[in-house]
Amino acid sequence: MGLASGLIALALLVSPVLTLVPPNQHVIGVEPTSNLKSGEKIRQKLHKAEIIPTVIDDFIPSLTLDVKWSTDNYASLGNTLKPKKLQDAPSISLHASSSGKSAICSETTRSFVITLTDPDAPSRDDPKWSEMCHWIATGASFSSSDCSTLDLDEVMPYKAPGPPEKTGKHRYVFFAFTPQNGTTDKLYPSKPKDRQHWGYDGPDDNGKTHGVRDWAKENGLVPVAANFIYSKHKKQ
Numbered sequence: 001m002g003l004a005s006g007l008i009a010l011a012l013l014v015s016p017v018l019t020l021v022p023p024n025q026h027v028i029g030v031e032p033t034s035n036l037k038s039g040e041k042i043r044q045k046l047h048k049a050e051i052i053p054t055v056i057d058d059f060i061p062s063l064t065l066d067v068k069w070s071t072d073n074y075a076s077l078g079n080t081l082k083p084k085k086l087q088d089a090p091s092i093s094l095h096a097s098s099s100g101k102s103a104i105c106s107e108t109t110r111s112f113v114i115t116l117t118d119p120d121a122p123s124r125d126d127p128k129w130s131e132m133c134h135w136i137a138t139g140a141s142f143s144s145s146d147c148s149t150l151d152l153d154e155v156m157p158y159k160a161p162g163p164p165e166k167t168g169k170h171r172y173v174f175f176a177f178t179p180q181n182g183t184t185d186k187l188y189p190s191k192p193k194d195r196q197h198w199g200y201d202g203p204d205d206n207g208k209t210h211g212v213r214d215w216a217k218e219n220g221l222v223p224v225a226a227n228f229i230y231s232k233h234k235k236q
């Protein structure tokens with residue numbers, strides 16, 4: 001392969017990742033290829049669970065988002081966990097890819113916003129309260145040995161998932177956002193005035209609901225990572 005075609009191939013490989021990164025920030029990830037693969041895989045799972053496009057517009061995750069309540073209870077893109085295991089806010093970490101060294105370590109401080117939303121309130125068949133805002137927190141990652149775990153400040157306190165009886169499985173969806181303008185300053189996103197509908201109006205005549213997407217746009221935030229679990233009441 002000649003130098004020119006090599007460069008073109010490289011540009012093609014890298015550009016889908018680059019487009020997600022605010023202009024004045026470095027690309028996270030030393031291995032764009034593996035990043036792209038795992039990002040594409042996560043995107044497909046989000047599609048399959050109808051999180052894309054119901055909850056968020058299509059995007060390719062550039063980071064993986066680890067969400068862990070305890071050693072045995074963590075989110076893995078659509079596993080099912082019992083509500084009683086989710087009582088306290090989980091710990092959150094971000095990684096450049098599912099394997100290998102997290103390149104976030106070599107980055108300077110980056111600010112993130114973490115959210116948790118339930119698009120299936122009170123049930124997936126009848127989402128008239130959707131979306132329910134369960135959590136908004138801001139966090140920064142610093143270059144350090146424990147580089148990827150976020151220290152979080154809550155904007156909307158964590159409300160543990162509590163799917164009502166006989167409402168089936170709910171999707172509980174986590175996102176990590178970064179500011180679109182690329183600022184590394186501390187973020188102060190708005191606090192919704194209500195958890196229900198994230199403070200917006202209820203579903204419109206076509207059943208379109210409002211939630212985290214509207215809120216993120218309003219706050220100049222773009223998604224860079226996602227994860228989700230299913231949970232249901234034991235009485236069905």
Ligand SMILES: *[C@@H]1O[C@H](CO)[C@@H](O)[C@H](O)[C@H]1NC(C)=O
Binds near residue numbers: 183188
């Ligand atoms: C960048 O975006 C953040 C988040 O929306 C906002 O708080 C901040 O004021 C913006 N900064 C500039 C310089 O526009």
